[in-house]
Amino acid sequence: MIRLIFYWTAILFLQFVVFNHLGFTAYLAPQVFIVLLITLPLHISKPYQVLLGFILGLIADFFIGTPGIHASACMWLVMIRLLLLGAQDLKEQIANHLPYNVHSVGLSTFAATTAILVVFYHFYVFWLESIGAINWFFILLTTLVSALFTLTVIGVVQLLSDKSSGEF
Amino acid sequence: MQRLIAFIEHNIHIMLFVLLQAMCAVLLFSLNPYQQASFTHSAAFITDKSNELSSTVTDYFNLQQQNNLLQAQVSTQFKNDARSSLFFMNDTITLRDTSRHKLFDVVPAEVVYNTIYKASNIFIINKGIKNGIQKNMGVISSQGLAGIVLQSNENYSSVMSLLHINMNVIPTINNLEYYTGLKWDNANPQTLKITGLNKLEEIKVGDKVYTGRSSLLFPAGILIGEISKLETSPSSQYFTTHVKTATNFRNMDYVYVIVNKDIDQLSPLLLDND
Numbered sequence: 494m495i496r497l498i499f500y501w502t503a504i505l506f507l508q509f510v511v512f513n514h515l516g517f518t519a520y521l522a523p524q525v526f527i528v529l530l531i532t533l534p535l536h537i538s539k540p541y542q543v544l545l546g547f548i549l550g551l552i553a554d555f556f557i558g559t560p561g562i563h564a565s566a567c568m569w570l571v572m573i574r575l576l577l578l579g580a581q582d583l584k585e586q587i588a589n590h591l592p593y594n595v596h597s598v599g600l601s602t603f604a605a606t607t608a609i610l611v612v613f614y615h616f617y618v619f620w621l622e623s624i625g626a627i628n629w630f631f632i633l634l635t636t637l638v639s640a641l642f643t644l645t646v647i648g649v650v651q652l653l654s655d656k657s658s659g660e661f
Numbered sequence: 662m663q664r665l666i667a668f669i670e671h672n673i674h675i676m677l678f679v680l681l682q683a684m685c686a687v688l689l690f691s692l693n694p695y696q697q698a699s700f701t702h703s704a705a706f707i708t709d710k711s712n713e714l715s716s717t718v719t720d721y722f723n724l725q726q727q728n729n730l731l732q733a734q735v736s737t738q739f740k741n742d743a744r745s746s747l748f749f750m751n752d753t754i755t756l757r758d759t760s761r762h763k764l765f766d767v768v769p770a771e772v773v774y775n776t777i778y779k780a781s782n783i784f785i786i787n788k789g790i791k792n793g794i795q796k797n798m799g800v801i802s803s804q805g806l807a808g809i810v811l812q813s814n815e816n817y818s819s820v821m822s823l824l825h826i827n828m829n830v831i832p833t834i835n836n837l838e839y840y841t842g843l844k845w846d847n848a849n850p851q852t853l854k855i856t857g858l859n860k861l862e863e864i865k866v867g868d869k870v871y872t873g874r875s876s877l878l879f880p881a882g883i884l885i886g887e888i889s890k891l892e893t894s895p896s897s898q899y900f901t902t903h904v905k906t907a908t909n910f911r912n913m914d915y916v917y918v919i920v921n922k923d924i925d926q927l928s929p930l931l932l933d934n935d
Contacts, residue, residue, distance in 0.1 A: 539673075539674035540673050540677050542674070543677045543678050543681065544681075547681045547685075550685075554688075560688040560689065560692040560693060561684075561685040561688030561689030561690075561693070562685075564681070564688070565682055565685035565686070565689065568678055568685070572675075621689065621696075624696045625698050625699035625702075
C-alpha cells in the first residue's frame with residue numbers, strides 16, 4: 494500500500510513539476526500521469542475506475558489550468574481501457590488482485606494497449622485544447638511527439654519497477 | 662424490476678461516465694475562453710440559421726397575401742389605364758382630353774378603419790397629403806367604386822363611403838347617363854337605390870351601373886354595381902332601382918385613390934360654365 498502511494502505521488506510529482514514544464518518545444522507536452530490509470534489494479538469495480546479517472550483528471554486540470562479537459566479525457570481513457578481489457582483474458586490477474594502492467598500481462602499485450610491509450614489520450618487532449626482555433630498539423634505533430642515521449646517514460650518506469658512485487 | 666436493477670447495476674459506470682462527462686463539458690465551455698468563444702459562436706450560428714429558416718417559411722406564407730395584393734393592384738391599374746386610353750380615343754374633342762396625357766393617377770392605400778352600419782359611413786386610409794391625397798378625390802376598390810375623400814392630414818385621409826346618406830353619384834347604365842342620383846338609404850350595406858328612373862327606360866335586372874362623364878373625380882366607366890331589383894308601383898311612373906354594390910364594404914382591405922392631375926385647370930372651367 495505504501496509502495497502504491499509512493500508510486501502515485503512520484504508519478505504525479507514528475508508530471509506536474511517536471512513534465513509540465515519541459516519547455517524544449519511547443520510540440521512536447523507529455524501526459525505521463527495517465528500511466529496511473531492504465532496500470533490500475535484489475536479488480537477495482539468499473540464505477541470506481543470512472544470516478545478515479547474523473548478525480549485524477551480534475552487534479553491534472555487544476556495543475557495545468559484546463560478545467561474539464563483532462564477530467565473528460567481521463568474518463569474516456571478509463572472507458573476505452575475497459576473495452577480493450579474486456580477483449581483480453583485476465584481472469585487470473587483479476588483473481589490475484591494484480592495491476593495491469595508489463596509483468597502481469599506480458600510485453601506485447603501491455604505495449605499494444607498502452608500505445609493505443611496514450612496516443613488516444615494525447616490526441617483527445619490537444620484537440621479539446623485547440624477547439625476555437627484548430628490546427629490539425631499542430632495537433633497531430635504534438636500528439637506524435639508527446640505520445641512517443643510518454644511511451645518511453647512508461648517503458649522506463651515499467652522496466653525499473655520491481656518485478657517480484659508486481660504492484661505497479 | 663429485478664432485471665431493471667440488474668441492468669442499472671451492470672451499467673452504472675456508463676451512467677456515471679455520461680454524467681461526469683456532462684459536468685466536464687460545462688466546466689470546459691464555461692471556464693476556458695477559447696472553447697467558450699467557439700461554443701458561443703456555434704450557438705449563434707445555429708440560432709441565426711434557424712431564424713433565417715423560420716423567416717423564409719413565414720415569408721412563404723406571406724407571399725400568398727402579397728400576391729393577392731399585387732394581383733388586385735395590377736388588375737386595377739390595367740382597368741384604369743384601359744379606361745383612360747379608351748376614353749382618350751373616343752373623346753378627342755371633349756374638355757378632358759385637351760392635353761392628351763394620362764388624366765388620372767392611382768395611389769394604392771390600405772384601409773385602417775371602416776364602418777358600414779351607420780347612416781354616415783366613412784373609412785380611413787393610410788395615405789394623406791404626403792402622398793398627394795386631397796379632399797374630393799375619388800376612391801375605388803379592386804372591385805369597383807368605393808367613395809370620395811372627405812379630408813386629409815399628413816398621413817391619413819377619411820373617405821366618405823358609398824354607404825353614406827350624403828353620397829350622390831350620377832350613374833351610367835347601358836351607356837346612358839341618368840341625372841337622377843344614386844343614393845344609399847341607410848338600409849342594406851350592399852344595396853344602393855336610384856329613385857328617378859322612368860319606367861319607359863330600357864333597363865333590366867342585371868344591367869351594370871358605371872360612373873359617367875359628369876364627374877371629374879372618377880374616370881368614366883368605373884363599375885358601381887349591378888341592378889338587382891326593379892321596384893314598381895302602380896301609382897308612380899318611376900322605378901325604384903336597387904343596385905348591388907360591386908365593392909364589398911365588409912372586407913375592403915385595399916383601395917386606390919384616383920388623382921385627377923388636371924383638376925386645378927378643369928374646375929375653373931366648370932365654374933365659369935355654371
